[in-house]
Amino acid sequence: MTATETAAETAAAGTGRTRTPRPTALSAVWLRDNCGCAECRDPGTGQKLFQITDLPDSLAIASAEQRTEAGRDGSGSGDGSDSSEGWDVVWSPDGHRSHYDAAWLAAAAQPDPRAEDGKELWPFAEDLDGRLPETSWDAYRSDDRERLRMLDAVRSLGFCLLRGVPLEDGQVQQVALSFGFVRETNYGLQFEVRVEEQPNNLAFTNVAITPHTDNPYRDPVPTLQLLHCLVNDALGGDSGLVDGFAVAARLREQDPEAFAVLTTTPVEFAFRDAVTELSAHRPLIDVDAEGRIREVRFNNRSLGTLRLPAARTDAFYRAYRAFAELLLAPEAQLEFRLGPGDCLIFDNTRLLHARTAFERGGARHLQGCYADLDALLSTVAVLRRTHEEQN
Amino acid sequence: MTATETAAETAAAGTGRTRTPRPTALSAVWLRDNCGCAECRDPGTGQKLFQITDLPDSLAIASAEQRTEAGRDGSGSGDGSDSSEGWDVVWSPDGHRSHYDAAWLAAAAQPDPRAEDGKELWPFAEDLDGRLPETSWDAYRSDDRERLRMLDAVRSLGFCLLRGVPLEDGQVQQVALSFGFVRETNYGLQFEVRVEEQPNNLAFTNVAITPHTDNPYRDPVPTLQLLHCLVNDALGGDSGLVDGFAVAARLREQDPEAFAVLTTTPVEFAFRDAVTELSAHRPLIDVDAEGRIREVRFNNRSLGTLRLPAARTDAFYRAYRAFAELLLAPEAQLEFRLGPGDCLIFDNTRLLHARTAFERGGARHLQGCYADLDALLSTVAVLRRTHEEQN
Numbered sequence: 001m002t003a004t005e006t007a008a009e010t011a012a013a014g015t016g017r018t019r020t021p022r023p024t025a026l027s028a029v030w031l032r033d034n035c036g037c038a039e040c041r042d043p044g045t046g047q048k049l050f051q052i053t054d055l056p057d058s059l060a061i062a063s064a065e066q067r068t069e070a071g072r073d074g075s076g077s078g079d080g081s082d083s084s085e086g087w088d089v090v091w092s093p094d095g096h097r098s099h100y101d102a103a104w105l106a107a108a109a110q111p112d113p114r115a116e117d118g119k120e121l122w123p124f125a126e127d128l129d130g131r132l133p134e135t136s137w138d139a140y141r142s143d144d145r146e147r148l149r150m151l152d153a154v155r156s157l158g159f160c161l162l163r164g165v166p167l168e169d170g171q172v173q174q175v176a177l178s179f180g181f182v183r184e185t186n187y188g189l190q191f192e193v194r195v196e197e198q199p200n201n202l203a204f205t206n207v208a209i210t211p212h213t214d215n216p217y218r219d220p221v222p223t224l225q226l227l228h229c230l231v232n233d234a235l236g237g238d239s240g241l242v243d244g245f246a247v248a249a250r251l252r253e254q255d256p257e258a259f260a261v262l263t264t265t266p267v268e269f270a271f272r273d274a275v276t277e278l279s280a281h282r283p284l285i286d287v288d289a290e291g292r293i294r295e296v297r298f299n300n301r302s303l304g305t306l307r308l309p310a311a312r313t314d315a316f317y318r319a320y321r322a323f324a325e326l327l328l329a330p331e332a333q334l335e336f337r338l339g340p341g342d343c344l345i346f347d348n349t350r351l352l353h354a355r356t357a358f359e360r361g362g363a364r365h366l367q368g369c370y371a372d373l374d375a376l377l378s379t380v381a382v383l384r385r386t387h388e389e390q391n
Numbered sequence: 392m393t394a395t396e397t398a399a400e401t402a403a404a405g406t407g408r409t410r411t412p413r414p415t416a417l418s419a420v421w422l423r424d425n426c427g428c429a430e431c432r433d434p435g436t437g438q439k440l441f442q443i444t445d446l447p448d449s450l451a452i453a454s455a456e457q458r459t460e461a462g463r464d465g466s467g468s469g470d471g472s473d474s475s476e477g478w479d480v481v482w483s484p485d486g487h488r489s490h491y492d493a494a495w496l497a498a499a500a501q502p503d504p505r506a507e508d509g510k511e512l513w514p515f516a517e518d519l520d521g522r523l524p525e526t527s528w529d530a531y532r533s534d535d536r537e538r539l540r541m542l543d544a545v546r547s548l549g550f551c552l553l554r555g556v557p558l559e560d561g562q563v564q565q566v567a568l569s570f571g572f573v574r575e576t577n578y579g580l581q582f583e584v585r586v587e588e589q590p591n592n593l594a595f596t597n598v599a600i601t602p603h604t605d606n607p608y609r610d611p612v613p614t615l616q617l618l619h620c621l622v623n624d625a626l627g628g629d630s631g632l633v634d635g636f637a638v639a640a641r642l643r644e645q646d647p648e649a650f651a652v653l654t655t656t657p658v659e660f661a662f663r664d665a666v667t668e669l670s671a672h673r674p675l676i677d678v679d680a681e682g683r684i685r686e687v688r689f690n691n692r693s694l695g696t697l698r699l700p701a702a703r704t705d706a707f708y709r710a711y712r713a714f715a716e717l718l719l720a721p722e723a724q725l726e727f728r729l730g731p732g733d734c735l736i737f738d739n740t741r742l743l744h745a746r747t748a749f750e751r752g753g754a755r756h757l758q759g760c761y762a763d764l765d766a767l768l769s770t771v772a773v774l775r776r777t778h779e780e781q782n
Binding site for chain 2: 025026027029030033034042044045046047048049050051052053107108109110112114115181182183184185186198199200201202210218219220221223263264265266272273275276277278279280281283288289290300301302303305306307308310313314317320321324325328372373374375377378381382385
């Protein structure tokens with residue numbers, strides 16, 4: 001039985017007659033918990049009005065009657081659909097009445113858009129085959145479908161690239177506000193990626209930065225990063241992206257033992273300066289309860305000191321090195337150059353980013369900010385309400 | 392061998408002579424990865440300068456010499472300490488030289504401050520024994536030690552209460568900025584908890600709200616919530632807090648099967664209005680790789696529709712009900728009343744909060760905002776640098 005097999009499908013397979021299961025074949029408490037009547041669910045907010053402990057212990061279906069004709073008020077349906085085909089249920093012992101739409105009963109589980117099943121992985125740069133998800137700032141702003149295409153690319157591929165974003169101070173925050181909210185950190189609402197006199201982070205120097213995720217010492221980690229290029233006249237300073245989910249999936253295939261170690265060893269990441277002292281204890285590869293990859297952290301600069309028994313320490317380092325070799329392989333890295341007006345939006349829980357060194361004194365200035373995926377995915381869902389059929 | 396037993400302790404136990412282990416008894420790659428010399432770690436930022444893949448495959452200690460006298464430059468120590476007692480190591484095959492301070496070598500693992508081991512749990516309200524962590528806004532602002540005491544209470548007990556916070560619009564955000572950053576959401580930088588004409592959430596009505604965590608449909612969930620009371624003249628409208636970690640630990644003890652189900656079943660939480668459509672797939676009890684409780688989500692209003700095979704569905708509902716019965720038991724709930732000027736800061740990954748119903752038309756107005764624990768814990772760590780001994 002797979003994780004995506006639903007109660008409805010199980011029941012349907014059992015009866016072999018219909019894709020809409022009989023209520024009596026389903027979990028009674030589940031069915032009752034999903035009653036959509038106005039007593040159970042606030043019609044204004046859609047929020048549930050009772051606690052699970054309010055339901056009778058001895059809950060059972062007293063009667064279930066199938067309706068096939070249309071025309072009945074559909075307000076009792078589990079998902080708010082207007083269809084009234086489905087089942088009318090009377091409950092014992094309290095006599096409560098529920099209506100369940102056929103479409104709602106037959107619905108399948110949706111993949112979690114944050115875990116690997118909800119993504120299009122690209123283990124190697126060549127898998128993208130030149131299909132960079134990109135558009136102009138003007139098109140993004142004026143055309144909802146283009147905005148949907150870009151933001152959905154962040155969900156599926158992990159990034160998108162907006163061109164021609166105005167070369168104005170603070171514009172990167174306007175890009176974040178176009179789909180969500182800026183996450184302020186000790187680096188500010190916005191940070192300047194350029195050579196600083198007294199950097200508190202190597203990002204603010206001219207040295208090469210190998211592929212990494214940002215701020216693994218923060219929990220919650222910023223789930224999105226935006227980088228807006230204002231100037232890039234320096235020799236060097238090219239950009240790179242690596243699909244950490246795809247590489248973690250390759251590690252699971254090639255070296256399951258290493259994958260298991262990295263999903264089960266909490267690692268401390270740390271950052272410290274005069275006014276800040278952040279740390280987080282998280283695994284390099286975080287999987288959900290079903291074993292699906294849902295977050296990757298990788299940052300050699302801020303990996304803290306492991307304090308584990310020697311055998312676990314050795315096992316971790318062997319696995320860490322195996323993962324690093326795959327992540328840092330040139331063929332895993334998509335390379336491109338950000339020019340003035342380019343704004344990159346990427347999933348910091350999945351993609352690693354990198355930059356080559358650039359000449360000391362070379363002119364290179366990006367502005368960056370952090371934001372979060374939940375709001376971006378909300379914007380995608382709302383845009384889909386009106387534009388899904390047109391894509 | 393327990394999770395907190397360190398490589399150093401293991402080695403120390405092995406030799407039986409000293410608490411400072413011989414480098415040759417430790418994981419060589421771990422030791423080298425923690426070299427603190429200026430070649431390996433940027434002296435300005437403290438960030439590591441090499442990748443794990445840069446280290447030789449055949450890494451080994453060529454020689455290790457113990458130093459017991461003081462007076463040597465301690466810049467090579469793993470933790471930046473000034474002590475120079477410890478070991479000088481020369482590495483094979485590359486001849487690299489490292490110095491490791493004795494204190495750093497002997498250091499033990501620190502508990503993750505976000506997981507249950509780093510907390511003081513209070514399974515029942517009476518366990519707090521009237522020790523409400525509270526102070527005045529004036530003392531919090533003027534005395535670093537008082538600020539440290541309050542913020543550290545949020546880490547250990549999950550909350551603190553500031554009294555006499557000025558009754559000004561937006562003041563709740565100023566409280567958040569005193570230790571970190573506001574997390575903006577679809578509810579704004581700040582939200583008004585009072586009766587709204589067209590509420591998109593039952594919080595903005597006068598009905599009773601049973602214990603819950605906020606925004607479980609958001610990922611990352613806001614890890615802190617602040618509530619600042621401006622007016623509370625209504626009959627009713629009292630507040631409650633429940634320690635979700637302590638109750639989850641009780642569930643693990645009383646009903647390990649239910650605990651296991653709740654830690655391994657991803658549940659969809661959902662919120663939808665005209666401009667927002669959020670969802671997150673997370674377990675009700677999230678444990679780290681060592682099985683320690685690190686996050687609790689509980690919200691009957693926004694629990695979505697489970698789509699699992701019938702047997703797993705039934706198991707989930709049995710466990711959910713068992714957890715709910717413990718969480719909603721009156722003895723688990725700390726009850727108090729917020730008065731004008733009171734500002735509550737609490738850990739939204741751990742504590743559930745509640746309020747009783749209040750009279751329709753009764754005057755009750757709180758302002759709230761979200762923030763994050765990582766910045767709060769950073770502020771605690773920085774305050775400790777100067778004030779730890781004085782507490």
